[in-house]
Amino acid sequence: MSGFDTTWLDLREPADHAARDAALLTAAREFLQAGGPSPLAVDLGSGTGSTLRAFGSDDRVRWRLVDHDPRLLEAAVSRLDGFPHVERMEADLARLDPVVLADARLVTASALFDLASEALVERIADLLSERRIGLYAALNYDGATRWEPSHDGDREMLAAFNAHQTTDKGLGRALGPEAADALRHAFERRGYEVRVAPSPWRLGPDQRALETALRDGFVAAVRETGRVDGAAIEVWQRDRIDHPAACHVGHWDVLALPRG
Ligand SMILES: C[S@@+](CC[C@H](N)C(=O)[O-])C[C@H]1O[C@@H](n2cnc3c(N)ncnc32)[C@H](O)[C@@H]1O
Structure with missing residues (x-):
């Protein structure tokens, strides 16, 4: 299990909502609402x-x-007051059963x-295109994390x-x-109309809690790789704590809709 906790998800949600590309979100919502x-x-x-909270509540949907x-599914209940029709399904995407997508x-x-792996993306693209289901996939990390001001260790850490x-x-x-x-x-090859748009986080002084959690997770991940000397990690982390920086984290939103 990947072990995401509600504290991290709650912390990131305002930044995610601010970052989502508004035009793609609107187009996704309109496609959904036009579905009967x-x-x-x-x-x-x-x-x-x-x-769901980014889409907003709609009695018909x-x-x-x-x-x-x-x-996390349990924690969703108290966070989705106002959404009248919500079903929760515990399932492992590693063994994606098409029943998960029934009627979507x-x-x-x-x-x-x-x-996710490339194989999972291909499998989902197959399943969706067979059923002419649309896909809205937001906030895919793109590898571009930048701090302002920069630090000598940024490149190696990143x-x-x-x-x-x-x-x-x-x-x-x-x-x-x-x-x-x-x-x-994957979706262009299956004839979908695909739109992509950037959805970066731009974290400033008012988002210290998120930035701190992000930095701690970042350092833990770097340590796990064994690619950076432990003392260099310490220096980077200490300097970043002592001199807080603005942080840009690149993401992309993707909307793939069946043509016609
Ligand atoms: C980064 S969190 C994003 C959660 C939510 N979409 C959001 O934006 O707040 C990734 C989510 O994918 C779920 N996840 C990871 N691996 C999974 C798997 N193999 N099957 C089903 N869900 C999985 C995690 O439990 C977690 O809820």
Whole structure:
């Protein structure tokens, strides 16, 4: 299990909502709403339901939250007051059963596909295109993390972090920074109309808690790779704590809709 906790998901949600590309979100919502009297959206790797809150409540729309972590599905309940039709489904995407997608008009995901393998993207693209289901996949990390002001250690730390992004998180070798491109190519090859747009985090002084959690996770990931000398990691971390920096984290949103 990849072990995301509600504290981290709650912390990142405001930044995610500010970052999502508004035009793609609107187009995804319109596609969903045009899917009959009670269209169904299936949110993969839903966590506590951040994507639903980004779409906003609509009495006609049904949602299916899919996650392998029952604690997150449980935590979603209290966070989704005002969403009248929400079904929770515990399932492991590593063994994706097509029943998860039954009756869907749109599949959504956020901060998920950088954890996924190319094989999973291809499988999802097959399943969606066979059923003419749309895909809205937001906040795919692109490998571009920048701090302002910069630090001599940034380049080495980021290279190690990005290498860690491609390790297996339970879904095979992760796409990491290649996720948005892999999605775009997979759906274009199947004749979908694909739009992509940047959705970066721009974290400033008012987001210290998120930045601190991000930095701690970043350092832990770098340590795990063994690519950076421990003393150099300490120096970088200490300097970053003593001299807080603005931080830019690159993401891309992808909207893939069946033509016609
Ligand atoms: C970065 S979190 C994003 C959560 C949510 N979409 C959001 O934006 O807040 C990734 C989510 O994917 C889920 N996940 C990871 N691997 C999974 C798997 N193999 N099967 C199902 N869900 C998985 C995690 O439990 C977690 O909820």
